[in-house]
Amino acid sequence: xxxxFTSIATWQGILSIVIVVLASLFLFRKGKKGLSTRDxxxxxxxxxxxxxxxxxxxxxxxxxxxxxxxxxLPIFGAIFGPIVGFLVGFIGHALNDALMNGSVWxxxxxxxxxxxxxxxxxxxxxxxxxxxxxxxxxxxxxxxMYAIIGMLVGSVVAYAGDVFLYGxxxxxxxxxxxxxxxxxxxxxxxxxxPVIILLAKTKSKNNNLDVDA
Amino acid sequence: xxxxxSLYIDRNTIFHRLDGSIKLMLxxxxxxxxxxxxxxxxxxxxxIVGFVLxxxxxxxxxxxxxxxxxxxxxxxxxxxxxxxxxxxxxSQLTGKYTVLLNLFGxxxxxxxxxxxxxxxxxxxxxxxxxxxxxxxxxxxxxxCSLNRLGVSYKVAYSISIALRYIPDVRDEMINxxxxxxxxGVPFKKGDANTIKLLKNYLTILFPLLISSLxxxxxxxxxxxxxxxxxxxxxxxxxxxxxxxxxxxxxxxSIALVILGVFVKNNFLxxxxxx
Numbered sequence: 001x002x003x004x005f006t007s008i009a010t011w012q013g014i015l016s017i018v019i020v021v022l023a024s025l026f027l028f029r030k031g032k033k034g035l036s037t038r039d040x041x042x043x044x045x046x047x048x049x050x051x052x053x054x055x056x057x058x059x060x061x062x063x064x065x066x067x068x069x070x071x072x073l074p075i076f077g078a079i080f081g082p083i084v085g086f087l088v089g090f091i092g093h094a095l096n097d098a099l100m101n102g103s104v105w106x107x108x109x110x111x112x113x114x115x116x117x118x119x120x121x122x123x124x125x126x127x128x129x130x131x132x133x134x135x136x137x138x139x140x141x142x143x144x145m146y147a148i149i150g151m152l153v154g155s156v157v158a159y160a161g162d163v164f165l166y167g168x169x170x171x172x173x174x175x176x177x178x179x180x181x182x183x184x185x186x187x188x189x190x191x192x193x194p195v196i197i198l199l200a201k202t203k204s205k206n207n208n209l210d211v212d213a
Numbered sequence: 214x215x216x217x218x219s220l221y222i223d224r225n226t227i228f229h230r231l232d233g234s235i236k237l238m239l240x241x242x243x244x245x246x247x248x249x250x251x252x253x254x255x256x257x258x259x260x261i262v263g264f265v266l267x268x269x270x271x272x273x274x275x276x277x278x279x280x281x282x283x284x285x286x287x288x289x290x291x292x293x294x295x296x297x298x299x300x301x302x303x304s305q306l307t308g309k310y311t312v313l314l315n316l317f318g319x320x321x322x323x324x325x326x327x328x329x330x331x332x333x334x335x336x337x338x339x340x341x342x343x344x345x346x347x348x349x350x351x352x353x354x355x356x357c358s359l360n361r362l363g364v365s366y367k368v369a370y371s372i373s374i375a376l377r378y379i380p381d382v383r384d385e386m387i388n389x390x391x392x393x394x395x396x397g398v399p400f401k402k403g404d405a406n407t408i409k410l411l412k413n414y415l416t417i418l419f420p421l422l423i424s425s426l427x428x429x430x431x432x433x434x435x436x437x438x439x440x441x442x443x444x445x446x447x448x449x450x451x452x453x454x455x456x457x458x459x460x461x462x463x464x465x466s467i468a469l470v471i472l473g474v475f476v477k478n479n480f481l482x483x484x485x486x487x
Contacts, residue, residue, distance in 0.1 A: 041433040044374025052383040102280030165248040169302040
């Protein structure tokens with residue numbers, strides 16, 4: 001029985017590392033080189049927002065809760081891109097954990113980070129820009145899809161971290177991951193993505209200014 | 214939590230004088246060390262050492278107490294879930310079955326209880342070093358420390374901005390909640406049912422987001438005007454050259470990891486159970 005568990009665990013461990021490496025490579029290739037000042041400030045303010053909104057949480061299970069702050073991850077990802085999304089999740093979650101609880105749960109920090117990162121992949125579409133009001137029906141479906149992929153990737157990383165680093169039993173971690181993902185999916189589906197669409201619709205679509213050559 | 218959004222307590226001890234980056238390094242090495250083991254004796258020793266270090270840093274117990282209570286409640290819930298979901302996990306690891314309770318064929322074993330205890334102590338042993346870093350490092354030194362450890366200064370600066378703006382954003386949120394309450398929207402328990410309250414909390418997200426996006430523009434324009442990001446590196450107001458103490462703690466941190474690898478490979482490579 002023990003051999004059975006460890007064989008699955010190592011297989012998933014390898015998979016999680018492969019996913020992380022592939023995701024980072026993908027980002028480096030497609031993402032911008034370096035951060036602009038605006039990105040730096042967006043990460044800071046986004047992380048601060050994440051911390052402030054973390055006050056609002058409703059526990060749904062042991063050490064798992066329903067948090068509105070999660071909705072910020074796809075929003076900041078969709079506005080500023082995957083690198084900002086990743087760092088908002090990472091810094092926001094880690095800082096909030098450290099300042100509120102005194103200890104940082106590193107494996108779950110990565111769940112937040114990957115949700116932000118995959119929320120930002122939509123910005124690779126040339127005809128998508130929230131702040132200029134450029135959004136179409138086809139993007140809605142894509143955003144939901146990327147959010148779910150982000151959760152899956154983040155879950156694998158959180159699982160690997162919990163099992164290998166923190167030494168939790170696999171069955172228990174699965175239960176927590178399913179609960180947390182269900183709660184996060186509800187928050188993202190009901191709040192996160194509708195807010196992105198709303199935000200894009202409030203921005204004016206065309207202005208009369210032309211770029212002077 | 215103070216107005217500045219940090220836990221820093223000003224004292225003059227060896228840990229306060231230590232450079233922030235060294236404390237960060239000690240924290241990372243300590244965490245790696247703890248992650249390597251599944252042995253209650255190691256965790257007990259590290260927990261005691263950790264609290265002795267907090268004592269040396271003159272952190273009053275009053276300020277640690279709420280965080281300590283939080284982690285204890287957290288580990289209790291965690292243990293309960295662990296025992297409910299996998300009541301035989303500890304026995305699967307050790308191969309010994311000492312059944313304490315037999316409910317409809319589901320056996321709770323002594324080894325699982327001991328495993329839950331070990332795990333709880335593992336999490337508690339990570340607490341003191343995190344607190345040592347948070348309580349003795351000035352928040353304005355935070356970004357500089359990260360940068361010294363090789364994190365890009367832009368990312369380090371983001372963390373600085375986050376620390377700086379947590380209280381401001383929270384005030385903004387409270388303002389919005391107050392404004393909505395003045396219009397008769399309920400936010401407190403007992404005024405409406407939970408679903409309604411949750412819905413009301415969702416309505417504050419949009420205005421908060423709009424004001425934050427404006428803040429991003431204002432702050433980034435101000436930083437651009439001051440030439441932020443022009444060079445590949447930057448200097449820090451708080452950076453001091455490393456002193457003898459700092460070097461001693463670098464050696465201690467690295468020694469801790471090497472000791473961990475050595476002990477893990479030679480003596481304590483499995484889950485220890487009495």
